[in-house]
Amino acid sequence: MAATDIAFREIFPGTGAYLQERALRNILLRQPLGLTLDAEVRDWEDGTRHFGLFDVAGDLLACVLASPLSDDSVRIRQMAVSPTRQSSGLGRRLMQEAEAELRRSGVKSLSLHARDTAIGFYEKLGYSRIGDIYLELGIPHQLMGKELAGSV
Numbered sequence: 001m002a003a004t005d006i007a008f009r010e011i012f013p014g015t016g017a018y019l020q021e022r023a024l025r026n027i028l029l030r031q032p033l034g035l036t037l038d039a040e041v042r043d044w045e046d047g048t049r050h051f052g053l054f055d056v057a058g059d060l061l062a063c064v065l066a067s068p069l070s071d072d073s074v075r076i077r078q079m080a081v082s083p084t085r086q087s088s089g090l091g092r093r094l095m096q097e098a099e100a101e102l103r104r105s106g107v108k109s110l111s112l113h114a115r116d117t118a119i120g121f122y123e124k125l126g127y128s129r130i131g132d133i134y135l136e137l138g139i140p141h142q143l144m145g146k147e148l149a150g151s152v
């Protein structure tokens, strides 16, 4: 599938796209840990922005979330690419498009809690390690951050 056949869109709760997003997050990020998303949705999703990449049929290929930390900083969360579509540049494209949208909204600073298996991915996108590895949800994580250049 050509890159031009894949569209970046914001996802809004209550839509079919949001249900697809919940399913992808559950399958990739929570079921392997024996967890579900329900408590998290209640705890922190309010105010969070959701972004996705979709194919021409409207099927979700990848998602990422951004939760506000202050007026100009967000925490990137729940980055996930459909298992059959990983390692084909979609993760990079989604993060770049989401960062551009956040920058247009006045966001200057990004942080995230990277699983140790994904640290290299975020480093390729310009995120830096902050502090030491720690345990979250029972698996090693790394706090990482990035400043957005040219913020408006």
Ligand SMILES: CC(C)(COP(=O)(O)OP(=O)(O)OC[C@H]1O[C@@H](n2cnc3c(N)ncnc32)[C@H](O)[C@@H]1OP(=O)(O)O)[C@@H](O)C(=O)NCCC(=O)NCCS
Binding pocket: 028, 029, 078, 079, 080, 081, 082, 085, 086, 087, 088, 089, 090, 091, 092, 093, 113, 114, 115, 117, 118, 119, 120, 121, 124
């Ligand atoms: C991690 C994940 C988001 C990466 O998305 P992806 O679409 O597979 O990555 P891309 O193909 O866009 O890769 C972009 C670059 O990062 C590198 N990369 C991708 N995944 C990597 C990883 N796990 N470790 C190190 N480097 C990685 C690629 O080699 C590529 O480098 P290149 O440009 O030099 O070729 C995806 O594999 C995924 O959803 N994994 C399961 C869920 C998960 O772990 N999410 C992160 C939670 S913190």
